[in-house]
Amino acid sequence: MKKTIIWINLIITVFLIHGCIESIDFKSETFENHLVVSSILTNEVKNHSVELSRTVPIDSIKIQPEENAIVTIIDDLGTTYNFQENESGLYISTDEFAAQPTRSYTLKITTKDGENYTSTEETLPNIREIEDIFFTVENNPISNTQDVFFRVNSKLSEGNGNYYRYEYDETYKVTPPFWSNFRLEILSDVQPYSFAVVPKDFGVYGRGICYGNASSKTIMLTETNTINQDKVSGFPLRAMPIDSYIIGLRYSILVKQYVLNQNTFDFYTLLDKFSDSDNIFSQVQVGNIPSNITPESDPNSEKVIGFFEVSTINEKRVFFNRSDITDSLYQNYAGVSDCGTMITPQVEDNFGYSPLLDYLNTGWIFASRNLGSPPQPGGPYFLTKKKCGDCRHLGPINPPDFWIE
Incomplete structure (x- = not known):
């Protein structure tokens, strides 16, 4: 949901800046304050959400949430689903529910300044698996x-x-290119410098696998x-x-997989065209992206950006x-082409400094080619860049709940 509202909000700001041969200093000489709405109602039984914000001047990059609004969804039988603001600009339904076939739904919003907005009635499409x-x-x-x-x-x-x-x-x-079950602990960072090879806490460092x-x-x-x-x-x-x-x-x-009605499809098609940074000066402008939400005080105005989407969803996971x-061998993760060489810095040099300490403090970690046993105390200590021996920058060490081998 947050991706959608970012798309909608940034079409007024960021996309006008990308792709230019020369940078242009855009200034917000005139600015119209529009309500931005992102809402997808599906056939899933859950607490659905509605995100509200305001358009921002072109020289601003911070999204302005619309707070303290009253948000409801009403079906054609008069059933009302209430929403409450869980965090700034994000409204969550107070009860779990699912859109039903043959029912039509209307989104209603009352902003803190008393302006009322209403969507067109939207009917749930048939599910497709x-x-x-x-x-x-x-x-x-x-x-x-x-x-x-x-x-x-x-x-x-x-x-x-x-x-x-x-x-x-x-x-x-x-998995990282170089993994060791041991790490190098700094016992003393002043003379006399002292280091120790100790087993890793697998609960913290993992076992050389990340997700x-x-x-x-x-x-x-x-x-x-x-x-x-x-x-x-x-x-x-x-x-x-x-x-x-x-x-x-x-x-x-x-x-x-979402099944959409034609109006929703047209909205996403235009939004996709407008967000094409290679075509920023096309004829597709903000006002040309239709919304199915209008202010009750002026139904013919174009003061709303976004769409109230009612779609069916079906999902599937594969491994x-x-x-x-492919039969080709495993390729290590990107950006580690320089992991082939390990270094063995001195514990203490002739000037009384510790190159080993300096490397440990600047992103290098202990590595061992022999995973079965620790090296001898006192070194030499083989080091590799942290990204080459630790994959935690790419993801957690524990598999997600859905993961199967």
């Missing part, structure tokens, strides 16, 4: 290498075509109205080089081992 998530390996003619594409199929459905939006959340298992995570950051849309069957086939979700560390050991992707994708 994900059939399969799979990968293809394809040649990249630009890099002359191979890329892996993760793709999705929806199940074939009877009836008319539909509009679809996709999101993904990926989790991947990684990275990332979510989709682009708007991914497709439709089946222009083909002869309501079935998404091979829609590309994620692409990466075959030697990517993300698929270096084991990889999982959770795919969320892949590297051996499922």
Whole structure:
């Protein structure tokens, strides 16, 4: 949800700055204060949310939340779902509920200044299930290498075509190039310098395995109205080089498939076009992105940015081992091409300083090529850069609850 409201808010600010040959000093000479709304109601039984903020001047980068509003969703039978502000600008339904088929829903907002806003009635589309998530390996003619594409199929459905939006959340298992069960502890940082090799606390440092995570950051849309069957086939979700560390050991992707109505699809299509930094001076402007929310005092005005979305969602998670994708060996994570050389700094040099202490204080850690036994006391101590022997900057050491081997 927060990604959507950031897209909507930044279309007035950041996207006007990217891609220019020369930097332009934009100044906020005239500024219209618009309400920004981000709300997705789905068929999931949960506490749904509505995010409210205000547009900001082009020379501001801080989002201004809309606080102390009254937010409700009302269905066509008169059932009212109340929301309360859990944090600044974020309103959560007081009860769990799910949008129901054949029911229509209206979002109502009363801001702290007394302005009332109402959305159009939106009906929940029919659910469509994900059939399969799979990968293809394809040649990249630009890099002359191979890329892996993760793709999705929806199940074939009877009836008319539909509009679809996709999101993904990926989790991947990684290990550092150099891992040791031991670490170097500083016993004395003044003369006489003293160090000791001690076993790592696995609860803190782990066992050389970390779990990275990332979510989709682009708007991914497709439709089946222009083909002869309501079935998404091979829609590309994620692409990466075959030697990517993300698929270096084991990889999982959770795919969320939203079925949209046409108005919602059109809104995301225009939002996606406007957020294209290569086309910032196109004819698509903020006022051209329609909203289904209007102020009751002036229903014909364009004083709202955002959309009240009512969509069905279906999700599916799959796992892949590297051996499922390729026979090539595991590739270590990016940015560690300089991990091949270890150093053995002196405990104390001829000037009374400790190069070893300096390295330990500037991002180097103990490393051992022999994982089965500690080195002899007193050194030499082999060090590697922290990122080369510790993967915790990429993610936690414990697998998430859903993880299976």
